[in-house]
Amino acid sequence: MKEIDARGLACPAPVLQAKDAIEAQQLNAVRVVVDNAAAQQNVQRFLESQGYEITLDANIDGYIIVGRCNAAVRAEPQVAPVTEAAQVKIMVMITTDRFGYGDDALGLKLMVNFIRTLNEMGPDLWRLVLVNNGVKLTVDGSEVLPELKQLQDTGLHILVCGTCLTHFNLLEQKQVGETTNMLDIVTAMQLADKVINV
Amino acid sequence: MCDLEIPTDEHVIVGMDSPDDAGVYQIAEDQAIVQTVDFFTPIVDDPYQFGQIAAANALSDIYAMGAVPKTAMNLVGFPLKQMDISLLRQIIQGGLDKLKEADVVLVGGHSVEDNELKYGLSVTGFVHPDRVLTKKNIRVGDRLVLTKPLGTGVINTAIKGGVAPADVAERVTRQMVALNRDAAEVMNQYSVHACTDITGFGLLGHLAEMVVGSGCGLRLNADTIPILPEAIEYAAMGMLPAGAFKNKEFRQSMVEFSSSLNPLIQDLLFDPQTSGGLLICLERAAAEQLIDKLNQKGIDPAAIIGEVVPAPPEIIRVQ
Numbered sequence: 001m002k003e004i005d006a007r008g009l010a011c012p013a014p015v016l017q018a019k020d021a022i023e024a025q026q027l028n029a030v031r032v033v034v035d036n037a038a039a040q041q042n043v044q045r046f047l048e049s050q051g052y053e054i055t056l057d058a059n060i061d062g063y064i065i066v067g068r069c070n071a072a073v074r075a076e077p078q079v080a081p082v083t084e085a086a087q088v089k090i091m092v093m094i095t096t097d098r099f100g101y102g103d104d105a106l107g108l109k110l111m112v113n114f115i116r117t118l119n120e121m122g123p124d125l126w127r128l129v130l131v132n133n134g135v136k137l138t139v140d141g142s143e144v145l146p147e148l149k150q151l152q153d154t155g156l157h158i159l160v161c162g163t164c165l166t167h168f169n170l171l172e173q174k175q176v177g178e179t180t181n182m183l184d185i186v187t188a189m190q191l192a193d194k195v196i197n198v
Numbered sequence: 199m200c201d202l203e204i205p206t207d208e209h210v211i212v213g214m215d216s217p218d219d220a221g222v223y224q225i226a227e228d229q230a231i232v233q234t235v236d237f238f239t240p241i242v243d244d245p246y247q248f249g250q251i252a253a254a255n256a257l258s259d260i261y262a263m264g265a266v267p268k269t270a271m272n273l274v275g276f277p278l279k280q281m282d283i284s285l286l287r288q289i290i291q292g293g294l295d296k297l298k299e300a301d302v303v304l305v306g307g308h309s310v311e312d313n314e315l316k317y318g319l320s321v322t323g324f325v326h327p328d329r330v331l332t333k334k335n336i337r338v339g340d341r342l343v344l345t346k347p348l349g350t351g352v353i354n355t356a357i358k359g360g361v362a363p364a365d366v367a368e369r370v371t372r373q374m375v376a377l378n379r380d381a382a383e384v385m386n387q388y389s390v391h392a393c394t395d396i397t398g399f400g401l402l403g404h405l406a407e408m409v410v411g412s413g414c415g416l417r418l419n420a421d422t423i424p425i426l427p428e429a430i431e432y433a434a435m436g437m438l439p440a441g442a443f444k445n446k447e448f449r450q451s452m453v454e455f456s457s458s459l460n461p462l463i464q465d466l467l468f469d470p471q472t473s474g475g476l477l478i479c480l481e482r483a484a485a486e487q488l489i490d491k492l493n494q495k496g497i498d499p500a501a502i503i504g505e506v507v508p509a510p511p512e513i514i515r516v517q
Binding site for chain 2: 010011012015016019036037038039041042043044045046047049178180181182183184187
């Protein structure tokens with residue numbers, strides 16, 4: 001694999017080095033090391049614009065961007081089947097990691113059960129929004145991570161409140177869903193046919 | 199410089215306590231002087247054009263205060279041992295031609311020997327004390343008007359990287375040497391609440407300065423924000439300058455992007471601008487008239503890009 005060490009270089013030099021390398025010869029794979037976030041984003045964008053698939057790694061030396069050209073064509077994400085009747089858009093908003101009030105241990109058990117059963121809504125389930133303590137369901141150690149990931153793989157948009165993750169200092173631990181903001185949440189509420197608040 | 203004691207007096211209208219595009223000092227009941235200084239290292243290869251851009255950029259701070267520039271002084275750092283003095287002559291000629299266009303007289307200057315070429319100007323203008331425009335004083339319901347398209351930062355980086363063709367370079371240079379004078383003249387016919395010019399912090403960085411401490415929020419409509427056509431292409435090629443990412447990191451917590459907004463556009467709203475347009479904040483009806491007048495004057499890219507909203511405070515939402 002062609003290696004480019006662009007550490008110590010400012011934009012646009014890292015991109016230009018990558019550009020020169022892939023223009024000089026057809027490269028099936030290229031590995032670029034940079035030491036700042038701006039160069040990382042620019043190199044990644046450049047390689048993507050040239051049709052490379054990117055894997056990104058970071059260590060104490062900097063960011064390692066690996067671009068591969070001949071990667072197998074990714075399977076198309078599974079599209080939820082369109083039902084015959086006009087599809088209803090259901091948004092489920094989870095504001096806590098416990099289902100209901102009272103006994104906490106019971107509440108946690110019920111929440112796990114709730115998430116596991118959510119897929120019964122079928123394609124009508126359109127958005128899953130997690131706010132406040134609800135964001136804790138998306139981080140390392142959550143019992144329902146596999147279920148949430150599975151829901152996401154079927155095409156469900158899982159939105160996780162960024163302010164909440166920051167508040168709990170969990171931004172780095174999030175394992176599933178897109179980080180979102182209040183504007184997205186409000187827009188989703190407006191577009192949904194039904195909002196279910198848990 | 200937070201820990202330094204800055205001297206002041208009662209005639210200071212705009213000073214170090216609320217930094218703005220320029221300082222303003224009242225000298226008579228109906229008159230205040232407006233002072234600014236700006237200089238930088240070359241951003242284009244052509245010395246004459248560099249002089250023009252530096253002058254247009256320095257003059258812009260005076261226009262952004264609602265003032266009329268009158269006098270200027272050159273500031274020069276020049277590597278005498280490495281460069282031919284004729285280069286300096288061309289730079290200063292470029293600056294002079296812009297000053298002439300702006301009806302501003304050159305009254306002096308100072309040069310030092312420097313390892314790196316630098317050029318800029320100190321400009322002085324005048325304004326009625328009641329007509330001073332600062333970054334503060336935005337009001338709910340106001341509209342935001344931008345007079346030049348964004349994208350000079352990413353395009354200049356692409357030029358430096360040798361990936362932008364000559365005609366693109368020419369077009370972006372034409373925009374950077376364009377004075378904000380005509381836009382300012384039209385603006386001064388209206389009751390304007392706040393104004394600044396878009397430079398190194400990018401559109402969102404300068405909007406953030408406007409919204410901090412205002413108690414209001416902003417809502418922008420990305421579709422209406424003028425952006426140079428090649429800017430998105432070069433951003434996709436990884437040509438955004440490091441400054442764009444720094445600006446984003448610094449102000450990210452104040453900005454909420456709609457998730458459907460193209461990430462390249464999100465980044466371009468932080469692209470640092472050289473000699474950028476004026477950002478004008480005024481009532482809706484006045485803003486609509488202002489756009490018509492600007493278009494009549496040939497300032498076609500001018501557009502209403504957003505509005506001041508009551509909540510959430512100090513947050514800029516971009517849709």
